[in-house]
Amino acid sequence: MAVPFNRPYLTGHEAQYLEKALANRKLAGDGTFTKQCQAKLESLLGSGRAFLTTSCTDALEAAALLCDVGPGDEVIVPSYTFVSSANAFALRGANIRFVDSLPDHPNLDHSKVEELITERTRVIVAVHYAGVACEMDSLCALADRHNLKIVEDAAQGIASSYRGKSLGTIGDLGAFSYHETKNVIAGEGGSLHVNDLRLVEQAEIVREKGTNRSAFFRGDVDKYGWVAVGSSFLPSELTAAFLLAQLENIDRIQRRRLHLWNAYDAGLAALAKRGDVQLPTIPNYASNNAHMYFLVCDSLDTRTRLIARLRERGFGAVFHYQSLHASRYFKDKHDGRPLPNADRYTDCLVRLPMFYELEDADVERICDTVRGFFGGARV
Ligand SMILES: Cc1ncc(COP(=O)(O)O)c(C=O)c1O
Incomplete structure (x- = not known):
């Protein structure tokens, strides 16, 4: 593919930091690189405590x-x-109640959440699709009224905000991804952001296989042991060394991605005006971290043909998520409510190539190809 869908960007300092981590002879987690990444994340996000995860x-x-x-x-x-947004809770034996997306954005439709709340509801998972915030005021009000927790799935949401507050810091807990397709990367990697500070000590335990090993290393206890149910969520220093090089360059990465995002948006605006496609909307309460540029076609058939046309011309356009309520694992467990917007995004959404080293000329050629496909709307 001449222009792939994604090309992981290296800032230039990754190898140097990896060598330093090797020289330190401290390869397991929670060394100096892990601590530096966590401090960077805490200052970037502005509040709460960050814990790197795998x-x-x-x-x-x-x-x-x-x-x-x-x-x-x-x-x-x-x-x-x-x-993962649902599987993490299914693993604990929870029943998942799926909610539909908004008509004009794949984010969950906050107006449809309250009707799903029962005596057994414990958590709302707010997934900030494409790094664009869900309508958090209404979700937080519901959580307060019904005594629920909010977990923000901010896998795509680094360096983005809701009414000026960083994504991942609004709910009780936030989760970020540094998978190689994200804005800042570590190959595979993530972080848990703890906003309810009463959960910090438990978060340390859960992340360290259910032990109080973190407290032991701090010198708070004289031996460590099994104190709760947990798992091995702690990444090695090699992951953290790589991630630090990325986090130190986040402003530059964000500037470039926003430039590319705006170029797509300008290049395709005429198609949206004509009603050929739906383009991403950024509500006034949300910022844009340019994680993804996507468009929504009018049918599965149009999408299939558009992706084929882009691929013929050498551009790696893709689709993703299949509605989870209709998945092979879940369909028999779903309560039968139709979720038409989720199904429409499943069938009709196309993601265009988006990565730091994408050239302006590539974006122009991709926009030309999309416009040509729809019969040449003027820019
Ligand atoms: C919304 C969402 N949640 C969770 C994940 C899982 O992230 P990871 O690959 O870091 O486990 C992804 C992955 O892309 C995602 O898009």
Whole structure:
């Protein structure tokens, strides 16, 4: 593919930091690189405590443990999301109640959440699709009224905000991904952000296999042992060394991605005006971290043909998420409510190439190809 969908960007300092981590002869987690990454994340996000994890999936699984979700509890999750947003809670035996997306954005439809709340509901998972905030005021009000926890799945949400507050710092807990397709990367990696500070000590325990090893290393206790149920969510110093090089360059990465995002948006605006496609909307309460540029076609057939046309021309366009309520694992467990917007994004959404080293000329050629496909709308 001449222009792939994604090309992981190296800032230039990764190898140097990896060599330093090797020279330190401290390769397991929670060394100096892990601490530096966590401090950087805490200052970037502005509040709360950051814990590096091996993935966002692991951060979500840690969050499910911290919310003390158990068999029979209910968790509300958008259907149009990555499996991990729901699987983390299903692993604890929770029943998942899927909610539809908004008509004009794949984020969950906050107006449809309250009708799903029962005596057994424990958690709402707010997935900030494409790094664009969910409508958090209404979700937080519901959580207060019904005594629920909010876990923000901010896998795609680094360096983005809701009414000026960083994503991942608004709910009780937030989960970020540094998978190679994200804005800042570590190959595989993630972090758990703890905003309810009463959960910090438990988060340390859950992340360290259910032991109070972190307290032991700090000198707070004279031996460590098994104190709760947990798992191995702690990444090695090699992951942290790589991630630090990325976090130190986040402003530069963000500037470039925003430039590319705006170029796509300008290049495709005429198609949206004509009604050929739906383009991403950024509500006034949300910022844009340019994680993803996507468009929504009018049908599965149009999408299939558009992706084929882009691929013929050498551009790696892709689709993703299949509505989870209709998945092979879940369909027999779903309560039968139609979730038409989730299904429409499943069938009709296309993601265009988006990565730091994408050239302006590539974006122009991709926009030309999309416009040509729809019969040449003027820019
Ligand atoms: C919304 C969402 N949640 C969770 C994840 C899982 O992230 P990770 O690959 O770091 O486990 C992803 C992955 O892309 C995602 O898109």
